[in-house]
Amino acid sequence: MAILAGAALLLTGCASSAYPAFDREPTVADELPSDASFLDDGQFDDFDLDSLRFVADHGDVSLYIVRSLDGTACLYVAAEQDSGIACGGVGTISMQTPAGNFELGPAPIAEKDGWTRLSEDVRVLGE
Numbered sequence: 001m002a003i004l005a006g007a008a009l010l011l012t013g014c015a016s017s018a019y020p021a022f023d024r025e026p027t028v029a030d031e032l033p034s035d036a037s038f039l040d041d042g043q044f045d046d047f048d049l050d051s052l053r054f055v056a057d058h059g060d061v062s063l064y065i066v067r068s069l070d071g072t073a074c075l076y077v078a079a080e081q082d083s084g085i086a087c088g089g090v091g092t093i094s095m096q097t098p099a100g101n102f103e104l105g106p107a108p109i110a111e112k113d114g115w116t117r118l119s120e121d122v123r124v125l126g127e
Contacts, residue, residue: 018106019073020120021053021065029054033062033078043085047074056118061099063122075104075122101125 030053032044051067064076066085074087079099086095092105103109107120115123 018121019065020107021055022051022067022073024053026050026053030064047085052076055120055122058100058102058118058124061097063102063118065104065121073104075102077102 032049032052046069048067048069051065053065054062055065056063060080062078064078066074066076068074068087072087072089073093074085075093075095076085077083077095077097077099079097082098084095084097086093086104088104092103092109095102095104101124102118103112103115103123104121105123109117109121109123111117112123115125117123
C-alpha cells in the first residue's frame, strides 16, 4: 500500500512540475485582472480560479496559466479587448489573438524558430 501511495505522489509531482507556476504559492500578481468584466458571462465557470498564475506580460497583454476543472492546463490571454482562453491535452497549446500568437507547453518550452520565450512555458510568435 505504501508503494502505491509513493508512486501516486511521484506521479502527481511530475504532472504539476510540467508547469512550475502551478507549484508556487499565489501572489498579488496572480489575481484575476479587475477589468475582467466578461466574468459575468460565466466564461470562467469551468476553471479553478485558485490555480490562476501570472506568467508574463507582452506589451499591453498579461498572460496567465489556469487549470480547468478537469485538470487541463490552459493559457489565459488577458487583453484590453479580445481576451480569451485556450486549453489542450498533451503537448503545446496554440492561441491566435489580435494581440499576438501564443503557445503554452510544458516547461521548459522548446526553442522554436520565429518564436520568443516569454516564460518557462509560454512563447510568442515574432519579436
